[in-house]
Amino acid sequence: MTDTLLQHLKTYFGYSSYRPGQLEVIQAAMQGTDSFVLMPTGGGKSLCYQLPALTLPYVTVVVSPLMSLMKDQVDALKANGVSAEFINSSLSREEILQIYARLRQQELKLLYVAPERLLQPQFLDRLSELGVSLIAIDEAHCISQWGHDFRPDYMALSILKQRFPSVPLMALTATADGATRQDIVQQLGLQQHYEYVGSFDRPNIRYMVQEKFRPLEQLVAYLKQQDGLSGIVYCNSRRKVDELAAQLQERGYSAAAYHAGMDSTARGSVQDAFQRDDIQVIVATVAFGMGINKSNIRFVVHYELSRTIESYYQETGRAGRDGVNAEALMLFDPADIGRIFHWIDQEENEQRARVGRQRFQAMAAFAEAQTCRRLVLLNYFGEARQTACGNCDICLSPPKQFDGSELAQKALSCVYRVGQRFGMNHVIEVLRGSQNQKILQYGHQQLSTWGIGQDYSHDFWLSILRQLVHFGFLQQDITQHAALKLLPAARPVLRSEQSLQLAVPRLHASSTNKEKDKRKPQQYDRLLFSRLRQLRKKIAERDNIAPFMVFSDASLIDMCQQLPGNDAQMLDVSGVGQTKLKRYGEDFIAEIEHYLVDAPESGKLA
Structure with missing residues (x-):
């Protein structure tokens, strides 16, 4: 069977070897085992269910959240010679009946459906009659209350294990922290499942943050460097999308707007033109996200700050899916932080608002970071690393460094003394010797770490703690109100067995961007x-x-x-x-x- 799979891999997909994790996940599916798969965008998740589908006796059903994503993946599969179809509201009744006929004749290997369609009782009955070999749930983070893109329709997928107890489930996502991963497994009822958690690292993507001063001119200057390559510019509002797209068109760029306020025909037309390279730049809200399967996007620009690291990571992951060098640029205005916090506070569900605030705090910390951007991302997702990447704006134009061992020991010790039960602000208040009500309530003014950092400002300590999180010495537990927890890597620092270089906090914004391209260029004609x-x-x-x-x-x-x-x-x-x-x-x-x-x-x- 392994030889057959490898032959199909080359015949249908053109690859001679597997990417990390793919073979193990595929073998679990072939053996009828449930699985949870976390791979970065562009890491080869789709192949984990597409390849076994070619050899399994019945159809593989793929749950996908967006119609555009279904169409793109089915079109790509057909181009590779694979029999695949999708069923959604864009099809006529006659077209759907034709697909059912092909299912009865066992002509289809893959069928893509939205969760709403899959969970219709008549549809489930029909699948039971025809037979299903594997059910793959793409964008599985949508099922979790902790996920950055929670969707109620996905929660109902918990019925699948009851309805198809002998059919293996495969849950796949590119963005899920520890709490989200556990919730996905529990919600879906995965049993004795195989779990693969791959690296979040996308080494071909350069992460850059520029302070926002004249954003339109900054964007135009950046686009001039792209020489007609495909890219996406993300904005937070429909109004800004329309305005920016018009401004770029006035300057002669092949650009178009995309957001949920446009009718479906207009959105489809824009997306098709972008897929066919007839449009260079899409200016979009996050509505233009998961539905993009275009492999040759060379850059992604965030014109405004994202709300979560998960969404930022997923959106930047649209670039460089083919493994070729790509860039992710964010224009950052510190004033956006307060504005977005205000938006989050409008959420009526207090639990959702609390999680939203905690996730956005991490995003704001990324934008303000003085440590390697890639380390911030990887350590946020639990992939603890301490070595800088050499391919982000911080690495290319590093801030001044100093021996931060003593300050780190004070901060880490304070986290330990307060019981690893409190967030950054409380730890800072203890370090600075505050006597506010909360400090006195818990008796933290009696701790040995109370007041040992009073010579430094609140913002200074905030930068130090964020750096310790980014370096993987501390983590913020989202399930416990972002309480700081010590990680194993902190022990040598606390014991003075390891010195630590930290960045001098940039408490005043820099007005220049001096990074230079030091990547070794890819050699080709x-x-x-x-x-x-x-x-x-x-x-x-x-x-x-x-x-x-x-x-x-x-x-x-x-x-x-x-x-x-x-x-x-x-x-x-x-x-x-x-x-x-x-x-x-x-x-x-x-x-x-x-x-x-x-x-x-x-x-x-x-």
Whole structure:
């Protein structure tokens, strides 16, 4: 069976090896075992259920939250030669009946549905009659009360284990902290499940934060550097989306707005044009998020501060899904913090508001961080690391450092002395010797750490504590009102066995951005790449599909590096399987040959 899976992997998807975690998850599904899968966006989650679906006897049902995402994934599967369909409200009754007929004849390997459709009693009855081999629940964080994108419709999926007790469930997500992961498993009733928690690291993405001064001019200057590549600009309001899209159009950019206030026809038209590379930049609210399966997005800009690290991570993850270098830029105005806190406070459900405040505090800390951005993200998700990435604005233009060992010991000791039961503000009040009501109520004015940090301001200590969280010495427990907890890595610091360099807190905003690009550029012929992109666009228009569904940017780069001259060499290119070789191989081999004949020495390696 393993050999068959590997053969299908190459034939249908064009890959010769698995990414980390994929094979183990696939084997669990083949053995009928439930599984929880956490992989970053672009990490290969979809293949975990798509590949076993090709060999399982009955259909694999995929629960997906957005119609646009279903269509994109089904179109991509069909382009790879896989029999797949979706059922949602965009289809006519006749089209749905045709899909049911194909299910009865066991012609379909994958069926994508929304949770609302799946849970209709008649639909469940029909699936029971026809047979189901595997149920995959994508964007599984939507089921959790702790998830950043909680959806009530997803909670009803808990009935699936009762209705299909012998069918393995696979819950997949790219963004879930510890509390969310536990809640997903409990809500779905996963039994003796296999769990894979992959790395959250997306090393090909550069994370950058610029203080916002003249945001439109900053954005225009950034877009000029992108040279026509695809990107997304996220805003927090529909009004700002419309306004910014119009301003970019006035400056000659191929840009369009996308938000939930537009009718579905207009949204669909914009998304299709973006998928086909007819529009360079989408200016959008977060409504333009999970439904994007476009692999060649090269940059994501957050024009305003996100509300949660989970949503920020997921939105930036739209860039560089093909593994090629990409960038994530955030324009940050410290004044946004108070405004967003005010929005969160409008939430009527106090529990949701509390969780929202705690999650946004982490997002604000990311924007204000003076430590490696990637470390902030990875440690937030429980992937404890202490080594800076070298590929973010902080690493490229580092703040001044000092020996913060003594201050760290004071802060960590104070967290321990208050019982690891209180948040940052209370710990700071103890350090600074406050005698407020809460301090006196708990008798914390009698602690040995009370007042030992009175020489420093509240904001100074806030920066120090945030850095200790970012470095993985402390964590904030969202299930206990963001109480600070010591992590194992803190022990050597407390015992003076490890010195610690911290950033001098930047209590006053810097007005310049001085980072320099130090990444080693990918080596390939840019002129040939441009010609292959033009050919890809021409073929995509002929076949009425998105260009990246022909070949990804990563495949085109690999072609530029390998220069395949026959079918066997083309099959060695990443992402080229038998199906795509038959459909497109001859055209691309011919284009490469023509280029080498026309301009054998004109390529520009960069």
